[in-house]
Amino acid sequence: GEIYFIGSNEIYDWNIISNAMEKAIGKKALRIKIPHFLIYGIGGVSHFVNYFTSKPATFNLEKAKDFVQESWTCDSSKAKRDFGYIQQISLEEGMKSTVDWYRENKWL
Structure with missing residues (x-):
């Protein structure tokens, strides 16, 4: 079997993606900058707790990366x-x- 990446020829930054999501949902997003050390800290704690449980963590070190x-x-x-x-659907669609x-x- 082969592996294929399906995407757009366009390059979208986070602002473009956020704006498209806001438009699709019909609500303005609250944008919060979270320091990387905090993201890694939360991922690390979750990873550690997951070690002692049988339930997979939703957020862990891999997700933090x-x-x-x-x-x-x-x-x-x-x-x-x-x-x-060929991409046939725009980001907004x-x-x-x-x-x-x-x-x-x-789910929403």
Whole structure:
């Protein structure tokens, strides 16, 4: 089997993503800057507590590493090359569709 990354050719910073999410939800987000040491601290404590329980932690050191990244990237060129993948849904449409699904399933 093959692994493919499916994404956009556009580069979105966190402000663009936040704005698209705000528009999809219809509410303004409260943006709070959290220091990296605090994120790692919470992840570490959760990781430690998880060691003594059988339930997986929702937030741990691996998630903390994800949270502090300035950006995430993926390359869809392999999907484009192998089966002609082209993004057909904009970020805004995708966010709206996702929010609608979450609402329909009572997750929001």
